[in-house]
Amino acid sequence: MRFSRYFIKTLRDAPGDAETVSHRLLLRAGMVQQVAAGIFNYMPIGWRSISKIKGIIREEMNRAGAMEVNMPVVQPRELWEQSGRADTFIPPLATFVDRRERNMVLAPTHEETVTMMAKGGLSSYRDLPFTLYQIQTKFRDEPRPRAGLLRVREFEMKDAYSFDADQAGLDRSFQAMVEAYKRIFSRCGLRVVMVDADSGAIGGKASNEFILLADSGEDTVLICDRCGYAANVEKAQFKKPALLPEIPLTVAKFATPGVKTIEQLAAFARVPASKTIKAVFYAVEGQVHIICIRGDLDVNEIKLRNVLGGAEPKLATHEEVLKAGLVAGSASPVGLPGFTVVADDSLRLGNNFISGANEEGQHLSNVNFPRDFEAEVVADIATAKAGDGCPNCDGRLTAYRGIEVGHVFKLGSVYSQKMGALFSDEGGAQKPALMGCYGIGVGRLLAGAIEANHDDKGMVLPRAIAPFEVYLAGLNLEDANVKAAADKLYDDLQVAGIEVLYDDRDEAPGVKFNDADLTGLPVRVVVSKRALQSGSVEIKHRSGAGRGELKPVGEAVAAIKAVLGE
RNA sequence: CGGGGAGUAGCGCAGCUGGUAGCGCGCAGCGUUCGGGACGCUGAGGUCCCGGGUUCGAGCCCCGGCUCCCCGACCA
Numbered sequence: 001m002r003f004s005r006y007f008i009k010t011l012r013d014a015p016g017d018a019e020t021v022s023h024r025l026l027l028r029a030g031m032v033q034q035v036a037a038g039i040f041n042y043m044p045i046g047w048r049s050i051s052k053i054k055g056i057i058r059e060e061m062n063r064a065g066a067m068e069v070n071m072p073v074v075q076p077r078e079l080w081e082q083s084g085r086a087d088t089f090i091p092p093l094a095t096f097v098d099r100r101e102r103n104m105v106l107a108p109t110h111e112e113t114v115t116m117m118a119k120g121g122l123s124s125y126r127d128l129p130f131t132l133y134q135i136q137t138k139f140r141d142e143p144r145p146r147a148g149l150l151r152v153r154e155f156e157m158k159d160a161y162s163f164d165a166d167q168a169g170l171d172r173s174f175q176a177m178v179e180a181y182k183r184i185f186s187r188c189g190l191r192v193v194m195v196d197a198d199s200g201a202i203g204g205k206a207s208n209e210f211i212l213l214a215d216s217g218e219d220t221v222l223i224c225d226r227c228g229y230a231a232n233v234e235k236a237q238f239k240k241p242a243l244l245p246e247i248p249l250t251v252a253k254f255a256t257p258g259v260k261t262i263e264q265l266a267a268f269a270r271v272p273a274s275k276t277i278k279a280v281f282y283a284v285e286g287q288v289h290i291i292c293i294r295g296d297l298d299v300n301e302i303k304l305r306n307v308l309g310g311a312e313p314k315l316a317t318h319e320e321v322l323k324a325g326l327v328a329g330s331a332s333p334v335g336l337p338g339f340t341v342v343a344d345d346s347l348r349l350g351n352n353f354i355s356g357a358n359e360e361g362q363h364l365s366n367v368n369f370p371r372d373f374e375a376e377v378v379a380d381i382a383t384a385k386a387g388d389g390c391p392n393c394d395g396r397l398t399a400y401r402g403i404e405v406g407h408v409f410k411l412g413s414v415y416s417q418k419m420g421a422l423f424s425d426e427g428g429a430q431k432p433a434l435m436g437c438y439g440i441g442v443g444r445l446l447a448g449a450i451e452a453n454h455d456d457k458g459m460v461l462p463r464a465i466a467p468f469e470v471y472l473a474g475l476n477l478e479d480a481n482v483k484a485a486a487d488k489l490y491d492d493l494q495v496a497g498i499e500v501l502y503d504d505r506d507e508a509p510g511v512k513f514n515d516a517d518l519t520g521l522p523v524r525v526v527v528s529k530r531a532l533q534s535g536s537v538e539i540k541h542r543s544g545a546g547r548g549e550l551k552p553v554g555e556a557v558a559a560i561k562a563v564l565g566e
Numbered sequence: 567c568g569g570g571g572a573g574u575a576g577c578g579c580a581g582c583u584g585g586u587a588g589c590g591c592g593c594a595g596c597g598u599u600c601g602g603g604a605c606g607c608u609g610a611g612g613u614c615c616c617g618g619g620u621u622c623g624a625g626c627c628c629c630g631g632c633u634c635c636c637c638g639a640c641c642a
Contacts, residue, residue, distance in 0.1 A: 012591060012603065013578045017635045027577095037634065090641075109642070143567080143640050151641080207642090218641095314639090407642075437642085476600060510602035517602090528601065538601090547601085 001468070002490075003503040003515075007044050010515050021216065022450035023148025025459050029519050031467075038145025038153035040443075045519065048467035050156065053442050054135050056187050056464060057158045064180040066131040066160050071113040073137050077103035079112045083418050094141045106139035111415050111437060114161045119421040122433060125165045127423060129173055133160035135442065149447035150218075150403065156443055162436040163416070165425065170434040174206065174410055177438045181210055181406050184440070189462025190449055192405060195221045196231035198302050210406030212445070214452040217402040222384050226395030234302040237380065238397060239389030240294075243274060243350035249366040251334070256363045260329035262295040265363065269354055272296065277347065277355040277367060279331045281316035281324070284308055288316050288324040290331070290339045292375065293382060294346035294353075300383040307342065307379045332356035333373040334364060343375035344382050403448040404441075411435040450520075459520025460542050468501040469564055471521040473512040475528035477504060486527040489537065489556055496557050498564070517542070523563050524548065525556070539563055 014024035026032045031046025042050060058068065077095060080086035086093065086105075094106040107113070114132055121127065135158045145153050162173035178194065185192035190212055197209040209232055211221050220233040231237065259265050266273045276295030281288055282304070291299055291313075304313050321328055324339075332355035333341045347353070347369040355367040369375075386399035413432035416422070422430045446465065453460045463469060470493060474486035490502045501521060503512045509528075516524045526538040526548070537556050540548025541563050551559040 009576085009592090011577060015577070016579085017572075019636070034634090085642095111642090140641090144638090146636080409642080411642095439642085473601095478600085508600060508602085508604060510600095510604080513602045515603090526601075530601065 001501050003501060004505050006501070010518055018148060020147040020150065020451075021454055022150065022447040025450055025454060025518070025520075026148055026447065029459065032149065038142060038151070040149065040152065040154075045467045046446075049446050049461070049465050050442055052465050052467070053188060053445055054156070054158070057135065057184055057440060057442070060180045060184045060187070061133050061158070061160060063183075064131070064176045066133045066162075066177075066180075069114075069117065069132045069134050071107075071110050071117070071134055071136060073107050073139065074104050075107050075113060077105050079116070080105055083112050083115075083415060085112070091141050091143055094139055108138050108140040109157075109439075110134070110136065110138075110159055111161070111411070111435075112419065114159075115415045115419045115421045115435070118161070118163050118416070118433060119419065122163065122421055122423050125423055125425050128433065129162065129164040129169050131160055131162040131173055131177070133158060133438075147447075149443040150451075152443065155441060158440040158442060160438040162438070163421070163433040164436075165423065165431070165433070167434065170410055170412075170436055174408065174436045177408055177436065178208070181408065181438070181440070185210060185212075185405070188445065188449065188465050190405075190445075190452065193221065193223065193230050193400075193402070195223075196235050197407065197409075198232065198234040198306070207407070207409035209404050210408075210440075211400075211402035212405045212448040212452055213400050213402045214448060215401050216451045217448075219402050219404050221400050221402050222386070222388075222397040223400060224390035224393060224395040224397055227390060227393040229390050229392045229395075229397075231384075233384060233399070234300070236384035236397070237391040238382075238384040239391055240297070240346045240349055240382065241274070241389070246351040248351050248368045248371060251367055251372060252365050253357050253359075253362055254365060255361060256330070257361045259361070259363070265354060266295065269363075269365075271354065274350065275353055277332060277353045277369075279333065279356060281321050281326060281328075281331070282313040283316045283320055284311050284313050284340070287340065288320055288326070289313070289342060290326075290333050290336075291342045291344075291381065292333060292347060292369075293344035294350065297344060297346055297382040298385075299344070300381055303379070303381045303383075304342065307377050307381060327356065327358050327360055330356040330360060330362055331358055332364065332367070333375070334358070334367055335373075341373065341375040342377045342379070342381065343369060345378055345380055346382060348378070403444065403451060405445045405448050406438075406440045408438040409436065411437055454520070457514070458518035461520040461522065463522045463564060466521050467519070468499045468521050469523060470498055470500040470560060471503065471516040471519065471524045472500050473503045473509075473516060473524065473526050475509050475512070475526060477506070479529050482527060482529050482532060485532055485537070485553060489525065489527060489553070492557050493560065496561070498557075498560065523560055525560060 008030045010030050011028045014028050018024045033041040098104050138157050139154050142153050145151050164170040164173050192210050192212050194208050194210055197207045222236040223230045259268050262273050262278055265276055274296040278293050278295045280291045280299050351368050352366045354365050357364045388397045416432035421433045425431050450459050476482045493500045522542050524540045531538050536550035538548045539551055539559050
């Protein structure tokens with residue numbers, strides 16, 4: 001492709017409202033254009049990258065035996081009433097009324113239609129297993145789209161759905177998708193880790209996220225570099241250090257003037273934070289609950305939600321705390337009936353704790369659980385952090401930031417049951433198919449790749465997802481010799497099957513170098529009067545510093561292939 | 567939904583105490599340049615987010631609304 005004929009306009013300055021690196025670079029390189037919050041146009045150079053990613057996904061899905069289908073973006077709301085998600089989906093479904101006054105929805109995902117599709121082709125266990133997938137537009141009216149393509153409302157997603165006769169089959173289908181995902185991300189040249197994840201409101205047993213490690217990511221994952229344990233912080237477990245056992249002593253009240261926080265309390269009492277009990281107040285369905293955890297740990301709201309059976313806990317407001325009669329800074333469940341108490345299991349790993357006395361400026365020493373108070377639930381509700389012990393080995397956990405680019409989980413029979421995707425088993429009994437679902441956000445993957453691969457000049461794209469492989473810059477094209485050499489190299493590269501963007505514009509060299517850096521194509525080739533004097537062209541990998549290597553014109557194609565990594 | 571910020575040329579921005587809108591980049595033409603966004607001359611380009619109000623006069627003041635961004639909430 002000749003730059004002069006390509007529909008592309010690069011920007012020296014990014015629009016002021018783009019702050020995230022990938023957003024700025026996508027705009028500056030002319031890859032996307034914002035239409036509305038979280039809704040984008042994709043221009044030719046951006047769409048090429050998207051298409052490459054989709055191509056890789058498609059190949060690996062097919063390799064894994066999945067079959068491509070297509071399902072509608074616009075769907076009748078009735079279908080969502082059947083699945084029970086019409087009013088529960090978060091964010092709420094985007095809806096409209098068609099001219100026949102039918103309530104329609106814009107699909108945020110496709111479990112309903114794929115289950116319907118499966119139902120049509122499923123009657124016997126002999127029909128199973130099968131996996132269907134599509135690469136399709138979704139619309140989710142996110143409360144807060146942001147950061148360019150990282151969090152959008154309209155987006156392309158690859159979604160796959162497996163159908164099996166039994167749990168062992170589901171496990172196999174799931175594993176096949178996991179392997180496909182690993183290949184996809186690896187082929188895209190990205191460092192993606194699979195982590196244990198919270199399955200969210202949908203429930204289900206196994207759920208894994210694929211996280212692209214990047215400092216700008218909005219997710220935190222914890223990884224043990226010894227055994228490979230990896231989990232989203234929402235889900236991560238860890239070894240809670242046990243304290244030396246002590247003989248339980250008698251509870252005693254003591255004055256702690258002005259002490260409000262665990263840090264102040266530990267300093268005042270001259271004990272480590274782990275010898276204290278932290279009480280946190282959450283409003284759950286309007287009721288204030290007291291959540292107790294050892295002072296050195298923090299509450300994980302996702303774990304808390306799960307032990308509460310899915311009810312959403314919200315940190316109690318100041319007013320709610322006052323109304324409940326709790327003394328913030330000196331609270332504890334000791335001697336305080338009438339509250340639902342949830343305790344972290346860390347309270348069992350020690351004795352003679354210090355806790356609040358429920359009086360301003362007073363605390364209790366030698367509090368022992370469960371001797372001195374009761375809890376409705378005792379469970380792991382603590383947040384893991386860097387440096388904590390790995391739950392599976394003697395290693396330590398390291399924290400990384402990352403971007404969720406894929407999510408797989410085992411749905412089981414939730415949808416097949418409700419929507420009647422049933423089959424007859426060997427004994428003639430009707431059973432719901434067991435489903436798994438597997439998603440990859442295509443645009444987010446591109447944005448994530450840029451977040452993870454850029455420098456201060458622009459993108460540094462992995463070859464597999466770069467829009468072109470070579471940026472060929474002709475520097476003095478008004479010179480007939482240079483033009484002839486550049487044109488010939490352009491032709492030769494195309495004949496060799498290399499995707500090349502040929503910068504044949506009448507622009508100053510600096511402009512071309514900057515656009516080469518900005519667009520992040522893997523290899524930059526410069527044809528210039530200067531290099532041609534020695535019969536050479538310059539070849540440089542985008543990730544390399546300074547000038548590239550001079551290679552004889554006759555060896556250019558081979559040398560370019562070598563730098564490309566062929 | 568709560569908090570904060572912003573809408574003026576394609577992009578980045580300035581515009582005082584209200585007097586009829588400007589700079590840089592980009593764009594078009596001509597010329598000089600030609601290995602890191604080079605230079606000169608000429609030129610085109612505006613619903614100052616929208617609606618209402620105050621005023622002789624509003625980009626600027628007042629009222630109402632819309633859109634976008636950031637933080638949080640939220641996030642299958």
